[in-house]
Amino acid sequence: MDQFITAFLKGASEKNFQQLAMEFLPQYSALISKSGGMLSPETLSAIHYALQEGRLSDVMNQIQEAISAAENAVLEVAVIGESGTGKSSFINALRGLGHEEAESADVGTVETTMYKTPYQHPKYPNVIFWDLPGTGTPNFHTDTYLDRVGFANYDFFIIISSSRFSVNDALLAQKIKDAGKKFYFVRTKVDSDLYSEERTRPRTFRKEQVLQRIRDYCLSNLTDIGVSEPRIFLISNFDLDAFDFPKLEETLLKELPGHKRHMFALLLPNISDASIELKKHFLQEKICLEALKSGAMSFIPFMPFISGFDLPQQEQCLKDYRSYFGLDDKSIEEIAERLETPLEDIKGQLKCLDFWSFVKDDSIIARARSAGEAFCSVKGGLGSSVVQALKVYYMRTQFLNVVVEDAKHLLRKMETVNIA
Template identity: 75%
Template structure:
């Protein structure tokens, strides 16, 4: 990533904007998550055009607008299912909450009205999961359901069943499709099905065969009742790393608008290395875009891209990263309780709590010095600002990489405890 910043500063100085425009997209593509990035195709096109025209202020504006949209974007998720299908458990799983948590969606509540219930994410207040009445409720009317629940407010719909999907589910899915929204069928309680099958047929039990049977049954059922090319995801609300939960989250990310992906990526539970890495990729992309915006600003007259190395601001950034990866105070306390250990024991083997060790790390100024040497021929940009910007850039990368390593280490501890 830092190689492109050096390339950018060198070519911007030489007014080689065509080369910058050509190289920008390949560098950006190599950086983003496989689920997609923060920048939309339109924004990427606008940045390339601005680079071709040598309009660095326009580059700054495009990146700033995209990052602001990603940070401020609300995310509204509609979850539809009858009582007893595991709807509340699914919502709790996506919110990273146990059923015993005070703010969790209540499991097993009898559903008899057309009321919709919002559940805000405990860490991300702009993310809300809506528990909508199922299609089996007495008042369900396909022609008016979407308007009654305010379909326009939701980014996508998840239709849940713990057995077979109904004709009403199929009708609702088609209506959601007609209004231009995405929907996903989720088959819950797969772990219970496997357990029952193994207990009743231990001799012939094969996990993969049973899962395939459930999948085939759901697909045939939905096709029969009129859903074209249905997609069904098999999940366990109590083991989110199993079955199709990871694939569902990846597809949701890919199909969300670019500015919504960032919010959804951050709320992903740290249930696997792959989930942690995906979250890291989104944050690493944001660091890179901030740095590129700053580099472009250094060539705009009378503007600087960093006013100085603000320690409180950097410490706040580290705290945010800890929150994103479940290493904040509250999360550590909850993890310690689950593991039957103390908060002090957990903090003893993770490194991201000592902010001052990052600031005093000699490797940071060493990297900055090395890069500044590459830029020494650059004239016309505020060198002091470049130094400050790069210092923040490398420091935040070190924050992120350390927090990711700690999150994976804690995940190993949790997995070991669960196997004990």
């Protein structure tokens, strides 16, 4: 991360824009190597040409447009399944809601979805999960189903079953493929299958063998009814970190467009240290882009005074990170209830709640640094660019690291309670 920022500032300061343009793409590729980034190929190309010609203002505009697109992305997910397959539980899990909460999707063994039903994410209103009628319902007709549910609006389709996938599922998958959309088969309730198998065959029970048998059965089932190379994910809606849910996350993140990939990463639940680190990775990319944007903008005299990273923006940044990782005030209250621990005791264990501990520094060095920053901002140019880029990068990174540490701490406490 540091090398990415440093190389960009060095190239810009030396006005070696040809070299900067040549190095930008490989540096960015290294930055996003884990799960892809938010910049589209078109945006990367535009930035490349702008750098070649030394148009830093255009670079700034391209980055700002990409960040805005990611923050305002609309993501609509279609979830298809028959009654009792765990469709509603799957939707609730991705929305971070328990089944008894007022906004949760209805869960039951009878068909509760005869028409498409939208469920908005409680934190991200632009993210909507659509509960669609299953292929076994009376209203299902292969030739008209996708048009009737408005297939063009959905970013991808999840086809859910808790046992075997049907011929109708296969026909629907082919229709989705023909329409140019992505689809994924999700086999739910594997935890129940494992429990039943262990109860009935305690001496010969082998977890991995049972899981492989379920996977092979689904593959054979779908292949026999005409689906070539189906992608199947075995999950438990009540234990998301187990089985294939992390693999499903990774697959979706890789295959979504950049701006929607970022939005999807933010809504993923904190089910493990790995899932928290994945979300952190996406935010680190955004931090780097925001730092570059700030650095490019700060070449202009007085610009940091107009749109710099000041105290109100810093406080909002920390609040946003807390929300992304489920550490906003409402979420902390819910965690305290689940842990049956006094709210103040939980708050006392979290470092991210005290904003002023990050920014309050009345030392002589801090005052001198502030004066130097103001002087550079008036002049603009290289000095201002370096100061502002590093300020944005290091302060946001500090916020992010502390929030991630707190999120992992609470996750471990929750895991302890669940084990007990």
